[in-house]
Amino acid sequence: MSAVEKKAVVLVSGGLDSATCLAIAKSEGYQCYALSFDYGQRSSSELTAAGQLTRYFGALSHQIIPLGIGRLGGSALTDHSVDVPIDGVVLNQIPATYVPARNTVFLSYALAWAEVLHADAIFIGVNALDYSGYPDCRPEYIEAFEKMANLATKASIEGHPIRIRTPLIRMTKAQIVSMGTGLGVDYSLTVSCYQADEEGRACGRCDSCRLRRMGFANAGIVDPTQYFFSPSLT
Amino acid sequence: MSAVEKKAVVLVSGGLDSATCLAIAKSEGYQCYALSFDYGQRSSSELTAAGQLTRYFGALSHQIIPLGIGRLGGSALTDHSVDVPIDGVVLNQIPATYVPARNTVFLSYALAWAEVLHADAIFIGVNALDYSGYPDCRPEYIEAFEKMANLATKASIEGHPIRIRTPLIRMTKAQIVSMGTGLGVDYSLTVSCYQADEEGRACGRCDSCRLRRMGFANAGIVDPTQYFFSPSLT
Secondary structure, three states: OOOOHOOEEEEEOHHHHHHOOOOHHHHHOOEEEEEEEEOOOOHHHHHHHHHHHHOOOOOOEEEEEOOOOOOOOOOOOOOOOOOOOOOOOOOOOOOOOOOOHHHHHHHHHHHHHHHHHHHOEEEEEOOOOOOOOOOOHOOOHHHHHHHHHHOOOOHHHHOOOOOOEEEOOOOOOOHHHHHHHOOOHHHHHHHHHOOOOOOOOOOEHHHHHHHHHHHHHOOOOOOOOEEOHHHHOO | HHHHHHHEEEOOOOOOHHHHHHHHHOOOOEEEEEEEOOOOOOOHHHHHHHHHHHHHOOEEEEEEEEOOHHHOOOOHHHHHHOOOOOOOOOOOOOOOOOOHHHHHHHHHHHHHHHHHHHOOOEEOOOOOOOOOOOOHHHHHHHHHHHHHHHOOOOOOOOOOOOOEEOOOOOOHHHHHHHHHHOOOOHHOOOOOOOOOOOOOOOOOOOOHHHHHHHHHHHOOOOOOOEOOHHHHOO
């Protein structure tokens, strides 16, 4: 198989990690099929960012799947009656923004598309260091999903296995920012904030913003993020 | 934990197998939460049947999730340009009605709801004998999904594991019909046909109808199914 024929489904949320993941898949020669989800996020600017990123990196297709998962409840990201934690502790606890079985649902759709496309890989930008509170970001979870996936599909029983690729899983945020910058990622297109406004400007204070800011700072790279709370960030 | 506190998410398609599965979960003392999917099936009567069945068995809630999986293509059940096979061979080949990664997607949503509910089990009416062409109906697939699920969720890492229950997996269709009849299932409420009409009447000729008819015949139980092609079934 020549490099140009390799296909990958890439999960693209519109955030910093998935943008970097898309750049990595592209740099490895994959034809990229971008997959996003509309699951009642507070911030619709994430999906706008996802669309900009997939065009920027020349993805062959971008599908946005309406999940309908909000009706099952259980998360601050989909239940607007629950507060988003700001300036909180991330490590060693499960954040209130946890969406139940989120990566399992995301990867399952990716698997469905991968089978239709006869894709070789699924790329997901999970990270075990910064988000250790999420059980479905750990390597042992990814390995178990890959094993299950290769028992699940028509492709797998016909000898065309699928790989679940997690190139960021053991990287720090600073390492991710450095790598992505080297691959040409324009991080001003990405939205990480849990409560970004409609223009994609970030609060700068939620857990996701804090980790992102520290990443740029530790990498020694200028943070291109637009903040709407900028006076408090000095 | 008393029996009355046990909760289960039960996947209910509206067909014969899932109706039996719901009856089994109920008979074991589970509080049942029924989950169905709208994925662009040709036959909307399946979902009508699912609603009737969940009321019949007193499920505490019935959610119908719009999947949006049809846009990913690849199946006769969701792509109306592909013919449904009739009077065909089922065993030892993968039917054209295969939906990619279907059970993985279904079980992933069930897992999300199970975590929110703190449920103990997910019931799915997969069957390895009648549908051996579907890789995601095999015991080794179910075991791999369960292992993955118990690494995926907040509940699992807090010591509340989830069981994937497949009580029908090694039963013949005749055994399923016999067991369900004993548990009070009214099979006239169920729809198995791939191309049932809006009243839920079956063609009697597609693979699903053929397996169902043989099940009743082999069990020696009168088939209550309404057929719209009845003259050809003598």
